[in-house]
Amino acid sequence: MGGHLNINHLLFLGHGALWTIGLSLIALVGGAAVGFVIALARISPLKSVRLLSAAYVQIVQGTPLLVILFLGYFGLAAIGLQTSPLVAAGASLTIYVAAYLGEIWRGSIQSVPKPQWEAAEGLALSRTQRMMKVILPQAVRIATPPTVGFMVQIIKNTSLASVVGFVELMRSGQIVNNSLFEPFVVYAIIAAVYFAMCYPLSLFSQKLERRMGRGSVNPALA
Amino acid sequence: MQQTASPTPIVSLRDVQKSFGSLKVLDGVSFAVERGEVLAIIGRSGSGKSTALRCIDRFEKVDGGEIIVCGRRVDLPDIDLRALRQDVGIVFQSYNLFPHLTIEQNITLAPCSVKRMGLSEAKALARKVLAQVGLEEKVHAYPEQLSGGQQQRAAIARSLAMQPKVMLFDEVTSALDPELTGEVLKVIEQLAADGMTMVMVTHEMGFARSIADRIVFMHRGKVHETGPASILTAPTTPELVQFVGTGNLKS
Amino acid sequence: MSIELDFPAVLERWPNFVGGAILTLELAFFATVSGALLGTLAAVGRGTHSRLIARICKVYVEAIRNTPLLVQIFLVYFGLASIGLKLSAFTVAVVALTINVGAYTAEIMRAGFEAIPRGQIEAAEGLALTRFQIYWHIILLPAVEKVYPALTSQFVLLMLASSVCSQISAEELTAVANYIQSDTYRAFETYIIVAVLYILLSLVMRAGFWGLGLVLFPRRRQLGTPL
Numbered sequence: 001m002g003g004h005l006n007i008n009h010l011l012f013l014g015h016g017a018l019w020t021i022g023l024s025l026i027a028l029v030g031g032a033a034v035g036f037v038i039a040l041a042r043i044s045p046l047k048s049v050r051l052l053s054a055a056y057v058q059i060v061q062g063t064p065l066l067v068i069l070f071l072g073y074f075g076l077a078a079i080g081l082q083t084s085p086l087v088a089a090g091a092s093l094t095i096y097v098a099a100y101l102g103e104i105w106r107g108s109i110q111s112v113p114k115p116q117w118e119a120a121e122g123l124a125l126s127r128t129q130r131m132m133k134v135i136l137p138q139a140v141r142i143a144t145p146p147t148v149g150f151m152v153q154i155i156k157n158t159s160l161a162s163v164v165g166f167v168e169l170m171r172s173g174q175i176v177n178n179s180l181f182e183p184f185v186v187y188a189i190i191a192a193v194y195f196a197m198c199y200p201l202s203l204f205s206q207k208l209e210r211r212m213g214r215g216s217v218n219p220a221l222a
Numbered sequence: 223m224q225q226t227a228s229p230t231p232i233v234s235l236r237d238v239q240k241s242f243g244s245l246k247v248l249d250g251v252s253f254a255v256e257r258g259e260v261l262a263i264i265g266r267s268g269s270g271k272s273t274a275l276r277c278i279d280r281f282e283k284v285d286g287g288e289i290i291v292c293g294r295r296v297d298l299p300d301i302d303l304r305a306l307r308q309d310v311g312i313v314f315q316s317y318n319l320f321p322h323l324t325i326e327q328n329i330t331l332a333p334c335s336v337k338r339m340g341l342s343e344a345k346a347l348a349r350k351v352l353a354q355v356g357l358e359e360k361v362h363a364y365p366e367q368l369s370g371g372q373q374q375r376a377a378i379a380r381s382l383a384m385q386p387k388v389m390l391f392d393e394v395t396s397a398l399d400p401e402l403t404g405e406v407l408k409v410i411e412q413l414a415a416d417g418m419t420m421v422m423v424t425h426e427m428g429f430a431r432s433i434a435d436r437i438v439f440m441h442r443g444k445v446h447e448t449g450p451a452s453i454l455t456a457p458t459t460p461e462l463v464q465f466v467g468t469g470n471l472k473s
Numbered sequence: 474m475s476i477e478l479d480f481p482a483v484l485e486r487w488p489n490f491v492g493g494a495i496l497t498l499e500l501a502f503f504a505t506v507s508g509a510l511l512g513t514l515a516a517v518g519r520g521t522h523s524r525l526i527a528r529i530c531k532v533y534v535e536a537i538r539n540t541p542l543l544v545q546i547f548l549v550y551f552g553l554a555s556i557g558l559k560l561s562a563f564t565v566a567v568v569a570l571t572i573n574v575g576a577y578t579a580e581i582m583r584a585g586f587e588a589i590p591r592g593q594i595e596a597a598e599g600l601a602l603t604r605f606q607i608y609w610h611i612i613l614l615p616a617v618e619k620v621y622p623a624l625t626s627q628f629v630l631l632m633l634a635s636s637v638c639s640q641i642s643a644e645e646l647t648a649v650a651n652y653i654q655s656d657t658y659r660a661f662e663t664y665i666i667v668a669v670l671y672i673l674l675s676l677v678m679r680a681g682f683w684g685l686g687l688v689l690f691p692r693r694r695q696l697g698t699p700l
């Protein structure tokens with residue numbers, strides 16, 4: 001590489017973009033699995049479970065993702081594991097995403113109208129059956145728009161994995177820039193690629209929200 | 223404008239036209255209100271009563287005709303809206319008190335910011351107009367702490383604080399229970415007795431008959447029949463006969 | 474598998490940590506104040522009759538909300554440098570965070586504006602208030618009151634996100650931590666302490682906004698409705 005922006009640079013950036021998508025999917029799947037447990041734990045009949053899961057959410061939502069990434073990166077090393085940027089970034093993003101998705105989903109579950117809960121109880125279904133057969137199918141509908149909206153946050157947040165050396169879109173931009181010394185041009189291209197990935201999802205989320213007919217303020221996101 | 227010896231009306235509409243899209247809502251409406259007069263506008267739902275009233279305070283622009291309020295041509299585009307609205311008080315069916323302000327702040331807001339009145343003077347004024355509507359003890363309450371009838375009385379007080387030359391009321395009691403309606407009507411009755419010029423759209427036929435000097439019956443965007451309150455008991459057009467006959471005449 | 478943690482070695486540097494925390498609060502304060510202004514203007518702009526202004530505001534909001542803060546910071550950093558503006562990293566960080574949080578604030582404020590019933594504005598017009606007076610008393614203040622919880626969360630998130638400014642070497646808590654850990658070789662302990670400090674900072678900010686809310690919205694205080 002070196003010299004002017006050429007096809008190799010663009011290929012390298014494209015490769016980084018694929019890893020951004022890959023890392024986003026890892027974070028989404030991992031965060032969804034843990035987040036689902038968190039959501040259920042937050043409304044558990046057991047007080048200790050509720051408190052523990054609430055503490056988890058408070059701690060993660062009170063810590064910057066960058067610090068969580070550093071903790072993941074150096075923490076895995078501290079317990080003696082051979083750590084790679086992918087594992088550190090995947091684990092940290094999972095922890096982070098789980099706290100936010102857990103809260104979004106708890107809100108969705110709790111906004112299933114009260115009569116539905118009572119009707120399910122009246123049918124003598126067990127707690128698990130009530131959840132699985134009556135409440136969750138309705139909660140999924142409510143949760144879809146904000147979940148799609150949060151996927152935009154996940155994609156954007158994977159850019160921080162560059163800081164612990166994971167070569168995704170942002171990091172590949174920095175590497176390209178190191179040979180080009182055209183930071184403004186390179187970062188503008190990077191921004192455009194992120195926009196191309198995020199904007200369709202944003203539009204989709206807005207469309208879903210309108211279809212649901214709720215003009216609620218989105219959860220605060222950065 | 224013509225110069226005549228007879229007193230000029232405070233509000234006059236002449237051949238007013240107004241359409242929403244292809245829907246003709248006012249089709250040549252004319253009437254006038256003299257100083258100290260109480261005019262009641264009645265008619266079926268959709269006959270154009272609210273629209274006529276809103277045209278007087280220029281919440282709607284007219285398509286044709288002439289409206290003069292306190293000597294101002296309201297139909298012309300260069301109307302000084304804020305001067306007009308200092309002369310005209312308007313009270314809505316849904317009260318529209320400002321929920322984040324106390325009753326006192328609701329009342330003092332306009333005198334302080336529009337007339338540049340001092341705060342202590344405005345507060346004294348607030349007490350005076352609240353006394354007029356019987357709500358002195360609610361100065362520091364917030365709107366949501368008041369009943370519907372009290373909120374509507376507070377909204378009337380808020381308008382009175384601007385010392386308008388004419389008051390417009392648009393079905394100010396139709397969101398209220400019968401018992402709360404009574405307390406609001408009593409306030410309006412007192413205003414009439416004090417000589418306030420008023421135009422009110424109302425469904426309370428008994429009330430209209432007892433306090434209105436003149437009735438305007440609107441039908442399909444036109445003034446179909448007009449005259450003293452007695453036309454309610456002796457209507458001449460079949461439409462007004464039907465309108466007062468269908469249980470609208472409560473006494 | 475054994476972890477040997479040595480907190481005292483890191484806690485020795487507590488003055489640096491405290492200094493970093495204060496810098497982060499300062500950064501968040503400046504960005505919040507200017508971002509709130511910018512965002513409110515953008516929300517007003519989106520509602521104006523001028524198509525062009527509304528369009529510009531929409532492009533701004535969507536461009537920011539759909540790109541990472543980290544990229545925005547680098548763009549501002551190199552963008553300002555390329556037009557010959559030599560600003561401190563801290564100032565650049567304030568500018569970048571302002572632009573970022575302004576877009577989110579604009580969306581929140583827009584929802585607040587839309588929640589003001591039409592009748593409120595008509596009532597104010599009927600009282601002869603000027604357009605500016607109506608905007609201030611009847612639209613802006615009640616809208617802020619409505620969306621105050623959302624704004625609070627957004628500004629706390631901004632404070633947390635400001636940790637990214639360490640990447641342009643702006644002086645703040647995470648940058649201080651990066652320095653301490655490279656100095657003490659106690660990375661894990663350092664970042665645990667920093668995480669605790671951020672949690673404390675977010676609690677401090679929430680308490681601050683709660684108190685400010687009591688001052689700004691006397692109705693909430695008197696009626697006891699939660700903010």
Ligand SMILES: Nc1ncnc2c1ncn2[C@@H]1O[C@H](COP(=O)(O)OP(=O)(O)OP(=O)(O)O)[C@@H](O)[C@H]1O
Pocket residue numbers: 242245247265266267268269270271272273274
């Ligand atoms: N802003 C508007 N846009 C379109 N149509 C309107 C608008 N305002 C009123 N209309 C229509 O104009 C007609 C007359 O409305 P108006 O509100 O004047 O009736 P009204 O006599 O006050 O009826 P009501 O007794 O129900 O209040 C109705 O058909 C109404 O739907």
Ligand SMILES: [Mg+2]
Pocket residue numbers: 271272273392393
């Ligand atoms: Mg009407």
